Amino acid sequence: MLLVSAAVTKAQTNSYKFKRDITNVNSAWHSMKLPNQLYKNANIDFKDLRIFGVNGKDTIEVPYLLKQRADKVTSKNITFKQINQSSNLSNYYYTFQSDTTNTINQINLAFKQDNFDWQVTLEGSNNNLEWFSILKNYRILSIKNNYTDYKFTKLSFPDSKFQYFRIALKSTVQPELLSAKISKTDTVKGTYEDVKYKTFQLKNDATNKETVIEIALENPIPLSYLKLNAQSDFDFYRSIKIEYVTDSFKTDKGIQYNYANLYLGTISSLEKPEYNFPNTITSRLKITIQNNDNKPLRLSKLDLKGNVYEIIARFDNPKYAYALYYGNEKAVTPSYEIEKFESKIPSNLTFVALSEEQKNPAYSIIIKKPIFENKAWLWVLMAVIIALLGWFSFKMLRN
Structure with missing residues (x-):
């Protein structure tokens, strides 16, 4: 039975070239950061990542989630209506009002003109009488020719909470404003x-x-x-x-x-x-x-x-010896149930360490050997086939 269990364990891990031992597993849920040296030998799509635990004759596969700690950007459009448009000698004003006081940090402007270079001033107010400066001498630009089609018409500024916003454009020509999309954009920084x-x-x-x-x-x-x-x-x-x-x-x-x-x-x-x-x-x-x-x-x-790429794994039994395996070009993406219940994973996870990379001692390449390794057997088989064909041919001719 020991030989059979060892064979089963080896059969589960023998298609992976490399492994890294996982240490300090002492609870059900842990996270681990993929080391930079791993990317050289793992599949570029991470289909070959597996975690196996061994305890004597028993071998289990550990379910995990692979997370990429990138920025999470959310943007919410805020409804404003344009209530005023005016001008003086060199400035054109556009005033926007919301039914309630809203916090915004971004305004995307669209103009009918293709080529311009204007200075923008942005102000905010809660009563349409007293105005507070948000942006000064902010430059917006649009260039369109045979070589370039470039536009920079997005106003970005710190969070500002007002009921009224007023844009002033310094221009020698009448700007033709098509739209102004006002929004609140939040970014949760990744790792x-x-x-x-x-x-x-x-x-x-x-x-x-x-x-x-x-x-x-x-x-x-x-x-x-x-x-x-x-x-x-x-x-x-x-x-x-x-x-x-x-x-x-x-x-x-x-x-x-x-x-x-x-x-x-x-x-x-x-x-x-x-x-x-x-x-x-x-x-x-x-x-x-x-x-x-x-x-x-x-x-x-x-x-x-x-x-950073991070693995979140569920270890059902801390008594097992766990390791991360990789380096299998034919592996397919695993399917684990925990991805359907991600909301139930604890938020505060302790990190476990991965050891240095080592070659998997159980790795083996199965080479299909030809039926006849010795060419002499091929010659014997050919001679038998020729003799049989000759005998059947002679028999047919005699009849």
Whole structure:
């Protein structure tokens, strides 16, 4: 029976190349952070992550949830109606009223014009008589031509609670305001880790009129945030593309890389050069800035961050010895019932530690052997087949 139980245990874990022991399991629910070194050998979609517990002859599989600690952004539109529109020599005023006093922190403006550069002042009031300043000399911009289609018309400001809001646009022409969407946006910050890069290579390509930056990391790691230190003596707005490497291949000119798009947008002097994108595991990035006929920007460094991946697991018996297994290309995503009852998971979970990566001693590769390993058997089989065919042929001809 011991041999049979050992075989069963081995059969459950022998398709996983690597394991990490889980220590300090002392209650039913625990959480654990995936270490950065794990991403190199685990499947990129995490289908191969398994937790097994062993206690003598018994082996159990532990159900878990994989959580990504990213920012959670919620936005609620607030109903305001426009009650006034006026102007003086150089300012155009738009006043909005709500039935009740509301807290807002964002106004998205839409105009009929395609090309403009205006200064905005935003004020708030509770009686439409006494006004308090919220934003001053806030710049909004729209540029549309053969090279660029760029708009920056979103007013962002600290939470402000008023019944009336008034926008003043400083312009030499009559702005044609199409809409103003007023909202309250809340962001619950996720958990990020700084990512250090190994190399930073910058090239200003005069032929293609672009700047290309290639960043190499030490190992594959999750990335979801990039901040670029970009400077210029003048205002700028240029197209930017961020790509991540998907695979590589060797050529006579060295190793070449295949890339996929991670972010497409604009780098501008009006906005912070910070970019958020879905958490993506990669070991290399390429940033392309289209300069057109402009002088390249001064780019000195960048900051990288990635969201933390965390496992929440239910350990039914602390007496078992648990380990996290991975490294199985043929694994499929597990289906556990606890994902249907996530609301019942305790909020205060204690972290458990994962040991250093080790090769799974139970890992084995099943190789299908040919029926006849020795070629002499093939020759014997062929000779028998030829003899049988010859005998049947002779018999038919004789009849």
